[in-house]
Amino acid sequence: MPSNPAVEITGLVKRYDGREIVRSLDLTAHHGQVTAVLGPNGAGKTTTIECCEGLRLPDGGSVRVLGLDPVTDSAALRPRVGVMLQDGGLPTSVRALEMLRHVATMYAEPWDVDDLVERLGLASFARTTVRRLSGGQRQRLALAAALVGRPELVFLDEPSAGMDPQSRHAVWELVRALREQGVSIVLTTHLMDEAEELADRVVVVDHGQVIAEGTPAELVSGSTGALTFAAAAGIETLSLASALGAGVRETSPGSYSVSGAVTPATLVSLTRWCADRSILLSRVSTGRRTLEDVFLDLTGRSLR
Amino acid sequence: MSTATPSTTPRPVPAPSTAGAASARRRVLSQSAFEARAILRNGEQLMVTILLPVMALVGLTQTSIVEIDTGGASRVDFMTPGVIALAVMSAAFTSQSIATAFDRRNGVLRLMATTPLGRGGLLTSKIIGVLTVEAVQIAVITVVAVVLGWRPDPAGIPLAVVAVLLGTAAFTSLALLLAGTLRAEGVLAVANIVLVLLVVLGAVLTSADQLPGALRHVALLLPSGALGEAVRGAFLDGAIPAFSLVVLFGWTAALGWGAGKLFRWS
Numbered sequence: 001m002p003s004n005p006a007v008e009i010t011g012l013v014k015r016y017d018g019r020e021i022v023r024s025l026d027l028t029a030h031h032g033q034v035t036a037v038l039g040p041n042g043a044g045k046t047t048t049i050e051c052c053e054g055l056r057l058p059d060g061g062s063v064r065v066l067g068l069d070p071v072t073d074s075a076a077l078r079p080r081v082g083v084m085l086q087d088g089g090l091p092t093s094v095r096a097l098e099m100l101r102h103v104a105t106m107y108a109e110p111w112d113v114d115d116l117v118e119r120l121g122l123a124s125f126a127r128t129t130v131r132r133l134s135g136g137q138r139q140r141l142a143l144a145a146a147l148v149g150r151p152e153l154v155f156l157d158e159p160s161a162g163m164d165p166q167s168r169h170a171v172w173e174l175v176r177a178l179r180e181q182g183v184s185i186v187l188t189t190h191l192m193d194e195a196e197e198l199a200d201r202v203v204v205v206d207h208g209q210v211i212a213e214g215t216p217a218e219l220v221s222g223s224t225g226a227l228t229f230a231a232a233a234g235i236e237t238l239s240l241a242s243a244l245g246a247g248v249r250e251t252s253p254g255s256y257s258v259s260g261a262v263t264p265a266t267l268v269s270l271t272r273w274c275a276d277r278s279i280l281l282s283r284v285s286t287g288r289r290t291l292e293d294v295f296l297d298l299t300g301r302s303l304r
Numbered sequence: 305m306s307t308a309t310p311s312t313t314p315r316p317v318p319a320p321s322t323a324g325a326a327s328a329r330r331r332v333l334s335q336s337a338f339e340a341r342a343i344l345r346n347g348e349q350l351m352v353t354i355l356l357p358v359m360a361l362v363g364l365t366q367t368s369i370v371e372i373d374t375g376g377a378s379r380v381d382f383m384t385p386g387v388i389a390l391a392v393m394s395a396a397f398t399s400q401s402i403a404t405a406f407d408r409r410n411g412v413l414r415l416m417a418t419t420p421l422g423r424g425g426l427l428t429s430k431i432i433g434v435l436t437v438e439a440v441q442i443a444v445i446t447v448v449a450v451v452l453g454w455r456p457d458p459a460g461i462p463l464a465v466v467a468v469l470l471g472t473a474a475f476t477s478l479a480l481l482l483a484g485t486l487r488a489e490g491v492l493a494v495a496n497i498v499l500v501l502l503v504v505l506g507a508v509l510t511s512a513d514q515l516p517g518a519l520r521h522v523a524l525l526l527p528s529g530a531l532g533e534a535v536r537g538a539f540l541d542g543a544i545p546a547f548s549l550v551v552l553f554g555w556t557a558a559l560g561w562g563a564g565k566l567f568r569w570s
Contacts, residue, residue, distance in 0.1 A: 053418050055570070079325040079420045089415025091407060093342055105334040106420045108323035119315075142415075149419070150321035177317045 004067045006031050006153050006184035007052055013060030014047050014208075021047050023208040024061065029186045029201070034179055036199035037188045038291075040299050044208040045188040046086055049155050052186070053083050066153060079107065082151035086158050086188075088142045090130045096141050097126035100148060107149040116144045119174055121167070135162030143171060147178075154178065156187040160194060172197055192292040202291070206299045219294050227258040227266065228293075230283040231274065243273045251297070262286055325420030332429050335421055339433030342403065344440065349399050352499075353441055357391040358448055364509065365452050373514055377540055384449040384456070385464070385535040386509040389471065391441040393502065393528060396434050396472045398495045401479035404430065405491035408483060413569050423569070434476055438468065456539050463538035470552040471531035477559035478527070484567030502528035511536060524548070527555040 007029035014022040022044040029035035039045045050056040051063050054070035054077065063070055068077050090099055097117065104110035117123050120140045125133055133141065139162055146154055159175075160168040175185055175198055189195055195202050196216045204212040204219075212219060233253040241248040246260030258266070267284070274281055325331065343349045364370060364387075365380045374382035407413050417423045446454075482491050482498075503509065505519065506528030512520050523529035530551035534544045 055414055055417065075422060078418060078422060080320075081418070083415065083418040085411050085415055085418075087411040089411035089413075091342065091412045092410055093346055094338075102334065102338050103419060106326055106331050107321065108326050109321045111318055115318075119317075145415070150318055152320040174317070177315060181317055181319050183320055 004064075005029060006033075006066060007035075007186055008064045009048065009052070009061065011061030012048060012051060012058055012063060014044070014051060014056065015059050021208055022051075025205070025209055027203055027210060029184060031184050032179065032182045033200040034175060034185045034187065034198050036195040036202045037186065037205055038190065038192075038195050038202055038295060039188075039205035040190060043205045043299075045205055046157055047208075048205070049157055049186065049188055053081070053155055054078075079149060080152045082146035082149055082154040084139075084142045084146035084154070084156045084159060086161075088138050090138060090142060090145070092131040093129060095127050095129055096122060096133060096137070099130060100141065100144050103145045104148045109150065111148050111150050113148065116148060120144050120170060136164055136167050139163055140167060140171070143174075147174075151183065153184045154186070156185065158188055158190075160189070160191065168194075192290065192295060196291050204295060204298055211298050212294070216291055220291055227262045227270075228283075228285045229256050229258075229270065229281050230254055231256065231279050231281050235277075235279060240270070240273055244269050257297075328425065331421050332425050332432065335416070335425065335429035336432035336436060339403075339429055340436040340440075343395075343399055343433070343437050349403070352394045352496075353391065353399050353437060354444055356394060357387050357441065357445055360390060360509065361387040361445060361448055361452070372510060375511070375540075378453060380449055380452045380454045381456070381540070382536075383509065384445065384454045385539045386532050387445055387449070388442055388464070388468070389508050389528070389532040389535045390503060391445060392438055392468055392471045392531060393475055393499060393508070395437045395441060396475035397479045398499045399437070400430065400434055400476060401483045401491050401495045402488075404480060404483035405486065405488040408569065409488040411570070417569060430480075431472075431476060434472060438472065442468075457542060459542050460539040463542070463544055464535055467531065467534035467538050467544055467548075467552075470534070470549070470556065471527070474527045474531070474552050474555040474559060477556055477563050480563040480567055481559055484563060484569075502526060505529075506532060508532040525551060527552060530555070 005028045007027065009025060009027040012022050012025040013020065025044065025048060027037070027048065037045050037048065047056065051058050052065050052070055054074045057071060065077055066080060070077060094102070100116070100122070101113055104113050117126060120143060122140060122144060125137050130138065130141070139159065143156065143159055146156065160171050163171065172194070178185060187198070199216060202213065202216055202219055203210055231254065233250070237248040237250055237256070244258060244266055246258050246266065249257050249259070251257050258270070267286070270284070271281065343353065361383060364372070364383045372379065372382065404413070413426065416426050421429070479495075482494060486494065505522060506526040507515060507523040508528050509532070512523045512529055512533060515523050524533065524547065530548040534548040534552065537544045537548065
C-alpha cells in the first residue's frame with residue numbers, strides 16, 4: 001500500500017464569480033480511512049470534493065488524489081475512484097437496475113451487480129425508472145453506481161441525505177465493510193451522528209476553510225465548554241466568572257458555557273451564586289460534549 | 305463511544321479492483337447503445353425523430369396540398385432525400401440537444417465524466433448514438449419510400465452517406481452548443497422552434513430555386529438548406545453541389561468551435 005495520502009489538498013482556492021468559496025483549504029485523507037468533511041450548507045464542502053473528482057479546476061493551491069492530479073491524470077484515476085454526486089447524476093428515463101448494469105460495463109472487473117443490489121436493497125425498485133424513485137432510493141442507487149467499479153477511493157457527497165433510518169444503517173454498514181477492505185472513503189455530511197459513527201477523522205469546514213480536525217473523540221474531548229447551563233438570559237457573566245474563577249460565555253440567549261476545569265466546587269459556586277441572586281437554573285450539564293456541540297460552537301448557531 | 309446498533313462484523317465486500325477500466329471500445333459501444341436506446345424508447349423523441357419525417361413523406365407524396373415543382377422527377381423521388389435531411393436534423397439537432405440538456409441539468413454528464421468513460425468517451429458515444437438513431441430513421445424512411453415508389457439511383461448512396469455525415473456533424477455541434485449553454489427548459493423550446501424555422505426557411509423539403517427571391521440565398525447559406533441540397537443532389541443528380549459542401553463544413557467548424565468554447569458540463 002502506498003504511503004502517500006489518498007487525498008492531499010494544500011492551499012486550495014476556488015472562486016465563483018469573483019467570490020471565494022474555498023479559501024486556502026488544507027485537507028488530508030489517509031489511506032484506508034473514513035474521512036468525514038463536516039460543515040454547514042455553503043461551507044465549500046461540495047466544491048472541495050468536486051475539485052478532487054476532476055470536475056472543477058482549482059483557482060489556486062494543489063490537489064493530489066492517490067498521488068495524481070485529478071485533471072491531468074484523470075484517465076488513470078477514473079477507474080480507481082468512485083464518485084457519488086450530491087445531485088445523483090442519474091439519467092431519469094432508465095430503470096434503476098439497467099442504469100447500474102450500464103455503469104458496470106465501464107469496468108473490467110466490476111462488483112457483482114446482484115450482490116450490490118442485495119446489500120443496498122435495490123431489488124424492490126430495480127425495474128422502476130429513476131424518475132419515479134424516492135430521494136432515498138436514488139441515493140442508494142447512486143451509491144451503488146459509485147461502488148460498482150470496486151474503487152480504491154470513494155467520494156460520497158452527502159450519502160445518506162433523504163434516506164430512512166434503515167437505509168442509512170445499510171449504507172453505514174457498507175461503508176464500514178469497505179474500510180475493512182482498505183478502501184479510502186471521503187464523505188461530506190452535515191449529520192453529526194453519521195460523522196461520529198463512521199469517521200476515523202473529521203474535518204470541520206466553514207466559510208471555505210478548515211476550522212477544526214481530528215478524530216471524533218479528539219474533537220469532543222477537552223475541558224472547554226464541558227460545563228453548560230441554562231438560566232434567564234442576560235445574567236452578569238463577568239461577576240459569575242470571578243466567582244467561579246473560570247470563563248463564562250452566553251452562547252445564545254439563556255444558554256451559557258463555562259470554560260476551564262470543572263470540579264465539584266465549581267458546581268457549588270455556580271449554584272450559590274445563582275441562589276444569592278434568585279436565579280433559577282433550568283439546566284446544568286457537565287456531560288461530554290457531542291460532536292454537534294462542537295460543531296455549533298465552531299460554526300455558530302445562527303441560521304444562514 | 306456507545307452506539308445503538310449492535311456492532312456486527314460486516315459481511316466482507318470485494319477488495320478494490322486492480323483490473324481498471326473496460327477497454328475504450330467496450331465503454332464507448334456500451335454508452336452509444338445506451339444513448340440510442342434512451343432516445344428510441346422515449347415517446348416524444350420517437351415522435352420527432354421517426355413519426356415526423358414519415359408523416360412528412362407520406363403527406364407530401366400522397367396529397368397535393370403543397371404545390372411542388374419536382375423538376376421532372378417523380379414526387380417520391382424528389383421528396384425522399386429532403387425527408388432524410390429532415391430526419392437527420394431531428395436526430396442530430398432537436399433530439400440530441402434536448403437529451404443532452406436534460407442530462408446536463410440532472411448531473412448525468414458530470415457523473416459519467418467521473419467514470420472510466422470520461423468526457424471524451426461520452427462525446428464520442430453521443431455521436432455514435434445519433435448515427436445509430438439515424439440508421440434506424442433512414443431504414444424506416446427507405447422502406448416507406450420504396451413502398452410509395454421510390455427508386456433511388458444506387459450510385460447516389462455513397463454521396464448521400466457523405467452528405468448525411470456532414471449534416472450530422474454540423475447539427476450535432478449546434479445541438480451541443482445549445483445544450484451546453486441554455487437551461488434545459490429553454491433548450492426544449494428553442495430546439496423545436498429552430499427546427500421549424502430551419503425547415504421553413506431552409507431548402508429542406510423543397511429545393512432552393514423554388515423559394516422566393518432573397519430567401520433563396522438565405523436558404524443556401526443555412527445548414528438545413530445545404531443539407532437538403534446535398535442529399536437531393538446525391539440522389540437526383542449524382543453529385544453534391546460544392547457550395548453546399550462548403551456551407552456544411554463552415555457551419556461544422558463554427559458551431560464545433562463555439563460548442564468547444566462555451567459548453568458547460570454543469
